[in-house]
Amino acid sequence: MNSRITKILSLLCDEPYRIFFPLGVIFGMAGVGHWLFYSFGWLKSYSGFYHSSVQMLVYMSSFVAGFLLTAMPRFAALPHATVGELLTFLILIVGIFVFLTLGHFIAGEICFIIWLLMLGRFGISRITKKREATANPPVEMIWIPIAILHGVTGTLLLILGQLKLVAPWLIVVGKPMMEQGFLLSIVLGVGGFLIPRLMGTYKVSTSAEPCLMDETSRLKRRNIPFHLTMGALLFLSFWLEGLGKEVFGYGLRALVVTSECVKNGLLPRPPRVSDLFVRLIWFSVWMINVGFWAVAFLPSYRVAMLHLVFIGGFSLLAFVIATMVVISHAGEGERLHRPLWIFGVIAVGLMLTLSKRLAVVFFPDFYFNFLGISAALWIAVGVSWLCFVAPRIVKIPEADEFGRMHEEAKERMLNLVSGEKGS
Numbered sequence: 001m002n003s004r005i006t007k008i009l010s011l012l013c014d015e016p017y018r019i020f021f022p023l024g025v026i027f028g029m030a031g032v033g034h035w036l037f038y039s040f041g042w043l044k045s046y047s048g049f050y051h052s053s054v055q056m057l058v059y060m061s062s063f064v065a066g067f068l069l070t071a072m073p074r075f076a077a078l079p080h081a082t083v084g085e086l087l088t089f090l091i092l093i094v095g096i097f098v099f100l101t102l103g104h105f106i107a108g109e110i111c112f113i114i115w116l117l118m119l120g121r122f123g124i125s126r127i128t129k130k131r132e133a134t135a136n137p138p139v140e141m142i143w144i145p146i147a148i149l150h151g152v153t154g155t156l157l158l159i160l161g162q163l164k165l166v167a168p169w170l171i172v173v174g175k176p177m178m179e180q181g182f183l184l185s186i187v188l189g190v191g192g193f194l195i196p197r198l199m200g201t202y203k204v205s206t207s208a209e210p211c212l213m214d215e216t217s218r219l220k221r222r223n224i225p226f227h228l229t230m231g232a233l234l235f236l237s238f239w240l241e242g243l244g245k246e247v248f249g250y251g252l253r254a255l256v257v258t259s260e261c262v263k264n265g266l267l268p269r270p271p272r273v274s275d276l277f278v279r280l281i282w283f284s285v286w287m288i289n290v291g292f293w294a295v296a297f298l299p300s301y302r303v304a305m306l307h308l309v310f311i312g313g314f315s316l317l318a319f320v321i322a323t324m325v326v327i328s329h330a331g332e333g334e335r336l337h338r339p340l341w342i343f344g345v346i347a348v349g350l351m352l353t354l355s356k357r358l359a360v361v362f363f364p365d366f367y368f369n370f371l372g373i374s375a376a377l378w379i380a381v382g383v384s385w386l387c388f389v390a391p392r393i394v395k396i397p398e399a400d401e402f403g404r405m406h407e408e409a410k411e412r413m414l415n416l417v418s419g420e421k422g423s
Helices: 002-014 017-039 048-075 083-101 105-128 139-162 169-199 210-221 224-242 246-264 276-297 299-329 333-337 341-359 364-393 401-422
Strands: none
Touching: 002 017, 002 083, 017 048, 017 083, 017 299, 017 364, 048 083, 048 105, 048 169, 048 299, 083 105, 105 139, 105 169, 139 169, 139 224, 169 224, 169 246, 169 276, 169 299, 224 246, 246 276, 246 299, 276 299, 276 341, 299 333, 299 341, 299 364, 341 364
């Protein structure tokens, strides 16, 4: 019995996504269910603050934890999570949700700060004791400390504002910095590394000559000042928003996002592979960019336009990437190259969810009716996803299918580059 428990804990530490991804969807359903219950009259009051806090601090953070704790060690050949680290992340995520649900927002936000610091500690401790002297984290991972900076700073400003220890306008700086700044930085960093490789748009040297490989490494390091500059401008954009310069703030934010996406090869070129999940990822990147530019040009519809980012961008990206990870780690990576019904459900369901959320702009008299329908559609997507991944989340393949899929993707990318040079 003890050996079985030890084996399960070892598996969860090596692949934390197996627990955090399903929990994230469950928390997400609770966050949107708030609107569904109010539209049915089951709740006497509603809180947009609660809804956004649960969706960003719990639902999306669960996906971030599941992905980074699984992928970060694999990206740079670093040790996986320990049992203590896994339990700490899990307790903090659950604690954030419980405190927010009970209305103890500051306690939940303090737990989020601790969660962020734990994430930083996890990355730093791995880098300082990496297994291989030649293993270097991808340059794009510089966005992870930038993400933590946004998350911690924004949450502290929000807490101080709620305690009335600082000017009220700092809350306007803090809340979007905590939510948008943190998650955007994660997407720009992790997505900037992963997505171009999935799309086949990543510029890679096909030469094995050491001098050319060293030159490639030097060119990548030269990008560090660019990423740091973009991170500083992203940080500045939230202060502009708090100072009442909303158009300039969101315009600068949109410019940062688009510049990073173009620089890393996420935009504007379409994927060079036909896999549906890759095209959905590319679409989600477009939605994030379009959403922020829409807020800059249509500030009166800020909340509605931001849902282009939240539903069409972040949520779609989380569901698709999570599905890719679950399928590949279950030893079914070849299925990703064929149409899967779950991707259709995710795409159609989330677009319908988004359409109903945007409809409130044109039909304000039916505001909560549309929010309730939108919430029901999102929950339907979540339930469908849980049903699809349930048998695969517990499946353990004989070999490291994810590693094999990575090698196949790398070989396919090299073939694409060779073909482009030949043409």
